Amino acid sequence: MTTSATALTLDAPNILLTFPSGEFAVREALTAVLSGLDFLSLDLEESGAVELVLAEVLNNVVEHAYGDETPGWIEVGCAHRPNGLHFLVRDEGRPLPDGVLPIGQRPDISDVVDALPEGGFGWFLIQDLAKDVQYRRHDGLNLLSFRISVGIDHRVN
């Protein structure tokens, strides 16, 4: 029996927001998520990592899943757990190329200025700073989940 059990889910999110695809809407969403995490009193490095990873994920959705011609909605869920913040991002844009997560290797830095990379850093930063990054295409939706190990309660365990 195959069911929808393959879908990534996020139980009891602390934050759940939906917004239209767009670069300035992403800015607002980042602000909303960070203020929603105020209760954790994250330090600058922790909140910086959350903002950077989420920005890269959401910019990818805006630029690649939707693009200018087919805007749509983006949903971000965030749940605080003992091992960090669990995120689930959903959209109904185009799937990732070949339906798989990019490996996210760091682009090579050339000695020649003209040959320096100007892109390709997004997935590297996501894979470097986030853990358990998973992607599924399900029912016409892109589902991307990841964990950022910040806001960990050291009294747990």
Added chain:
Amino acid sequence: MDLKTEEIGDARIVTVVENRIDAAVAIKFKDRMRELTVDGPKRVVLDLSAVQFIDSSGLGAIVASMKQLGGARVLELAGLSPTVEKVFRLTRMDTVFKLHQNAKAAIAANAG
């Protein structure tokens, strides 16, 4: 994209007035940098002390700004906040640019 320039000694100091260089402004930033550095001194110092957040699009735009200068001129960076500095460090772009504590140190570095 709000950028201010001033010339001190042999350097043009370009100060970013906004607190983010992200996907929403990366292209505008790059275009404005081209306008502000199309000619002028050999050294261009980008003062990032007001910038609290940069993403990979912003990073790419700064790299593009360096390339726009051509081989004979150089882009140096000053005043990176810890969050911004981390993006340069993770991507190893900190090895490409000369980094200064602040604009004043960048100017002094050249005088010395």
